[in-house]
Structures are given as structure tokens and as C-alpha cells.
Amino acid sequence: MGIISSPRNISRFWEWGRKIICVGRNYADHAKELKNAVPTEPVLFLKPPTAYVKEGSLILVPSYCRDLHHEVELGVVIGKGGTAISRSAAMDHVAGYALCLDMTARDVQEDCKSKGLPWTLAKAFNTSCPVSEFIPKEKLPDPGNVKIWLKVNNQLRQDGHTSHMIFSIPFLVSYISDIITLEEGDLILTGTPRGVGSVQEHDEIEAGIENVVQMTFSVGRP
Numbered sequence: 001m002g003i004i005s006s007p008r009n010i011s012r013f014w015e016w017g018r019k020i021i022c023v024g025r026n027y028a029d030h031a032k033e034l035k036n037a038v039p040t041e042p043v044l045f046l047k048p049p050t051a052y053v054k055e056g057s058l059i060l061v062p063s064y065c066r067d068l069h070h071e072v073e074l075g076v077v078i079g080k081g082g083t084a085i086s087r088s089a090a091m092d093h094v095a096g097y098a099l100c101l102d103m104t105a106r107d108v109q110e111d112c113k114s115k116g117l118p119w120t121l122a123k124a125f126n127t128s129c130p131v132s133e134f135i136p137k138e139k140l141p142d143p144g145n146v147k148i149w150l151k152v153n154n155q156l157r158q159d160g161h162t163s164h165m166i167f168s169i170p171f172l173v174s175y176i177s178d179i180i181t182l183e184e185g186d187l188i189l190t191g192t193p194r195g196v197g198s199v200q201e202h203d204e205i206e207a208g209i210e211n212v213v214q215m216t217f218s219v220g221r222p
């Protein structure tokens, strides 16, 4: 008897084992709050698929981290892969979106920056990429014009607007695809607005895209 394989469903993109490509310092107000220069080219780094976590599971503080930060970000889910995608064709490659957290071991990142080391330990640990449900493209017709927010224990910490991104979604899809071939199921995190800050074990993080999606995660220890 042959093996029947069911087709993969893009609304469960986090199960596909694809790349997570993150853009850093894409909001001038956040670059400034961390005393970083406002970039003239996108800053890129990666998270592995083992970084994904869905609502109902804990965000885990890595054992070596003393200062875990939240960063709320709009995620772009790739529906059609490609290399050297033009800016004008970029949105044809987008299947939809997800609200994402780029959890960051800030103390470790600062140490890596001072030593000129890569950010892997700070950004790529297990559960460093909590994601909302998949948002089909039609439900977010103007992704460059939405409010994203984040609360910790019901206190508003981040209250940003995607219109403040330095590099737009079409620009980022095109720019990244020149360097890293994009594949169906890949996720691009588009950077965080100002207001990043610490979370501790037992904290509750709530985040949303205004009028579109909301999600809640708790923080724990492994």
C-alpha cells in the first residue's frame, strides 16, 4: 500500500521547519532607545525553526540569560519562494502574516556586541519566536499601516505602528531574496518599535495587531 501524504497547510507554517529571517533596527525609535545607529541597509539575523512556540506553551528563559526582553514584530509568511524577487513582484510572494515576538537575551546580546560575536545565543534559543495564528493576506490588506502593541502583566509596553518601518515589506522581501533564497513557509520578522523591556518567570505577555489578532503567552523556566 502506498504512503498517502497530506498537503502542507500554510496556515500551520511553523510546522514546516523553514527559516525565520529577522530584520533588526527597522524602527528608528527602537534603534535610538538601544543607542544603535539608524541603519542605511537592513540588519539581518536568523532563528532556527526550533524557536517557534504557539499559544498554550511557555516562553522559556534560557539558563544563561539574566535579562530576557520582549520585542513585538509583524511577521510576513512567504507563500511562493524565489531568488532575486523584484520589489514590484514582492507582495505576490506573500501568503499572509503573523504577529511575532523576537524574544532576546539582552544581556547576552550586549556582551556579544561588545566582543564582536554573532547574536545566536541571544536570539536563536528554543522558544525565542512566539507566533500568533496565521493571518491570511486578505485579512491585512495594508500591512504597512497597522498598530502593533504589547502588554506585560496588563501594562502597555510597546505601542508602535508599521508605517514607521524604515524598510518596507516589499523592499525587505526583495532585499532578503537577493541574499537568501526564500521558500514557501519562511517567516520574515520585520523589526520592533520602541518600548522593548524585561520579562521574568510567571509574567504574562499579551500582544496584538489592532482589530486583527491578539495572543497571550506566559514566561517560564526550562
Ligand SMILES: CC(=O)CC(=O)C(=O)O
Pocket (backbone or CB within 6 Å): 022, 023, 024, 025, 026, 027, 030, 034, 071, 102, 104, 190, 191, 192
Ligand atoms: C537590537 C535588536 O535586537 C534588533 C532587533 O531585533 C529589532 O527588532 O530591532
Ligand SMILES: [Mg+2]
Pocket (backbone or CB within 6 Å): 022, 023, 024, 071, 073, 102, 191, 192
Ligand atoms: Mg527584533
